[in-house]
Amino acid sequence: MSPTNRTVVVTGIGATTPLGGDAASTWEGMVAGKSGVKPLEQEWAADQAVRIAAPVAVEPTEVIPRPQARRLDRSAQFALVAAKEAWADAGFTARAGEDSSVDPDRLGTVIASGIGGVTTLLDQYDVLKEKGVRRVSPHTVPMLMPNGPSANVGLLVGARAGVHTPVSACASGAEAIGYAIEMIRTGRADIVVAGGTEAAIHPLPIAAFGNMMAMSKNNDDPQGASRPYDLARDGFVLGEGAGVIVLESAEHAAKRGARVYAEAVGQGISADGHDIVQPEPEGRGISHALQNLLDRNDLDPAEIVHVNAHATSTPAGDVAELKALRKVFGDDVDHMAVSATKSMTGHLLGGAGGVESVATVLALYHRVAPPTINVENLDPEAEANADIVRGEARKLPVEGRIAALNDSFGFGGHNVVLAFRTV
Amino acid sequence: MAATQEEIVAGLADIVNEIAGIPVEDVQLDKSFTDDLDVDSLSMVEVVVAAEERFDVKIPDEDVKNLKTVGDATDYILKHQG
Numbered sequence: 001m002s003p004t005n006r007t008v009v010v011t012g013i014g015a016t017t018p019l020g021g022d023a024a025s026t027w028e029g030m031v032a033g034k035s036g037v038k039p040l041e042q043e044w045a046a047d048q049a050v051r052i053a054a055p056v057a058v059e060p061t062e063v064i065p066r067p068q069a070r071r072l073d074r075s076a077q078f079a080l081v082a083a084k085e086a087w088a089d090a091g092f093t094a095r096a097g098e099d100s101s102v103d104p105d106r107l108g109t110v111i112a113s114g115i116g117g118v119t120t121l122l123d124q125y126d127v128l129k130e131k132g133v134r135r136v137s138p139h140t141v142p143m144l145m146p147n148g149p150s151a152n153v154g155l156l157v158g159a160r161a162g163v164h165t166p167v168s169a170c171a172s173g174a175e176a177i178g179y180a181i182e183m184i185r186t187g188r189a190d191i192v193v194a195g196g197t198e199a200a201i202h203p204l205p206i207a208a209f210g211n212m213m214a215m216s217k218n219n220d221d222p223q224g225a226s227r228p229y230d231l232a233r234d235g236f237v238l239g240e241g242a243g244v245i246v247l248e249s250a251e252h253a254a255k256r257g258a259r260v261y262a263e264a265v266g267q268g269i270s271a272d273g274h275d276i277v278q279p280e281p282e283g284r285g286i287s288h289a290l291q292n293l294l295d296r297n298d299l300d301p302a303e304i305v306h307v308n309a310h311a312t313s314t315p316a317g318d319v320a321e322l323k324a325l326r327k328v329f330g331d332d333v334d335h336m337a338v339s340a341t342k343s344m345t346g347h348l349l350g351g352a353g354g355v356e357s358v359a360t361v362l363a364l365y366h367r368v369a370p371p372t373i374n375v376e377n378l379d380p381e382a383e384a385n386a387d388i389v390r391g392e393a394r395k396l397p398v399e400g401r402i403a404a405l406n407d408s409f410g411f412g413g414h415n416v417v418l419a420f421r422t423v
Numbered sequence: 424m425a426a427t428q429e430e431i432v433a434g435l436a437d438i439v440n441e442i443a444g445i446p447v448e449d450v451q452l453d454k455s456f457t458d459d460l461d462v463d464s465l466s467m468v469e470v471v472v473a474a475e476e477r478f479d480v481k482i483p484d485e486d487v488k489n490l491k492t493v494g495d496a497t498d499y500i501l502k503h504q505g
Contacts, residue, residue, distance in 0.1 A: 067444030067461075134475075138468040 008184045008264040009423065011253050012090025012246030014082040014195075015358045018239050018345050021058030022085050026345075026355070027362045029057075030370040031393045035223035035344050037237050044203040050210040052222040053201045054239035054346030071139040072152060073117035074199035078242035078351070079149035080156060083111070083193055087157055090191075090246040091258055095158035101256045106190040108161040109154040110180040111197060111244065112172035114350030114410070116146030119202045149197050153244070161189040169410030170312075172196055173243065173353025174418055178267030180247045181418075185266075190252040195244030195354030206238060212277065216313060226347075227374035228311035228318050228340035229382040229390075236312040239346025243354030245361065262364045265403065265419040268293025272413030279317045279409065283324030286407070289415035290328040299403060299419050301332040305396050306369045306404035307386075308360040311340035312347045321407060322385035336405075337369040337394050338386045344373055353408040357418060360406040364422050367396040425504050426478055431497045438473045439493075442466050452494035460493075470496075479505040 015022060018036025019029030029036070036054040045051045060077035061069045069077055096104035120143040128136050142148055147165040154163040162183065166175040173196020180194035209215045216235040218225035226237040247264055270292060272285035293299065307325065311318045318340070325333050341359050348355055363369050375390045382388060396402060403421040426434065436450035443461040456462040462470055471482050474496065480503045482490070490496045
């Protein structure tokens with residue numbers, strides 16, 4: 001391999017999600033088809049049109065010591081929990097340098113969020129108004145800055161090759177992982193801890209997304225509210241949490257005898273150039289991203305057996321994505337089991353690409369596609385374009401090399417497609 | 424009623440425990456905030472604001488840099504409390 005086109009593999013995974021406090025419990029919940037959506041019991045929720053969300057299953061303050069937690073935004077807390085798990089899962093026992101198998105100068109982090117430390121910003125504004133200037137926390141700036149989670153994970157693992165935070169709304173987590181793949185592929189780093197995190201269950205984001213008509217108002221049936229591909233879908237359900245993976249050059253992983261979950265084949269990226277929030281209805285931008293993925297990477301569509309779709313449960317977006325898959329892959333779509341795990345986790349915005357990459361990698365590793373729950377009346381436009389895994393998890397081919405995609409799209413017209421493959 | 428030295432040390436111990444997680448019994452007059460008690464410059468601002476509130480005292484920013492130890496802070500509060 002030339003130093004500018006190195007093979008990249010996944011050697012560690014971590015997550016904290018509405019389904020569980022780690023990757024294993026999240027995966028178990030997904031395969032079982034569990035919903036993490038709950039009614040919002042907070043006092044402020046009474047006035048909201050949207051009164052449901054998918055909070056994390058395990059509060060991060062149960063695992064992060066209080067003095068550390070109080071100077072971290074909730075999004076950074078999630079990222080640290082997931083990164084700590086992924087780092088240990090990859091077999092590292094300490095920070096880079098202290099663990100002699102990692103050179104800090106060859107280690108990076110790319111952790112993204114869609115809106116950064118929004119709860120810190122809003123809570124501290126409340127403090128300013130109610131208690132005055134003197135009481136605003138001196139930790140406010142490092143807590144609210146969107147690069148905070150990446151920087152804190154960088155400090156956790158001792159990364160010095162670069163600490164990055166791409167921001168592209170709900171594509172942020174996937175863009176982070178794509179960026180990390182490129183860092184290793186082009187030789188800037190040997191290991192990159194990458195993923196996405198989000199913590200936006202707060203009255204302001206919920207009111208704002210609600211007023212955009214983007215969220216489900218199915219308050220009477222929280223667990224049935226996130227229903228991608230179902231005819232009665234009426235918007236996404238806001239989730240929170242983080243998903244982080246450890247990416248490593250195949251050579252570096254082999255040298256230290258690391259367990260390899262999957263190869264991270266590469267990314268395809270595009271922009272819609274259509275509307276600030278509406279998806280292009282025919283999925284042209286998504287098609288462009290998928291085509292870029294194929295053109296720029298050594299990936300055979302015949303090997304793709306699973307797609308972890310972006311599918312947020314909005315009327316327009318879910319179908320546009322499937323049309324794009326059909327347009328680019330043609331008959332090959334027929335052997336792709338398409339899963340919308342947001343039916344269970346809700347939509348983690350910038351965290352989605354991280355959590356869904358963890359799910360995609362585990363789907364390949366265990367050769368099982370998680371289900372899309374709540375599809376009672378499958379939208380005929382979805383049925384015509386793709387094979388949706390409905391209701392129950394489905395086994396993937398047990399033999400041979402198989403590949404899977406993870407799609408993520410964001411307000412602003414961002415399209416990011418990641419490809420993983422068994423090794 | 425003004426706080427005694429003992430009450431001030433106990434109050435600072437509570438504050439440092441809350442902010443830095445240091446056991447209250449470790450917060451003694453001779454302890455340095457930064458070197459012994461894990462209080463960095465940002466957290467020191469929090470300690471000062473909490474102490475101002477608790478002991479009804481104003482500690483201007485230019486005086487904060489002189490408060491190296493728990494003893495320094497205790498003396499300052501004893502002298503300036505309202």
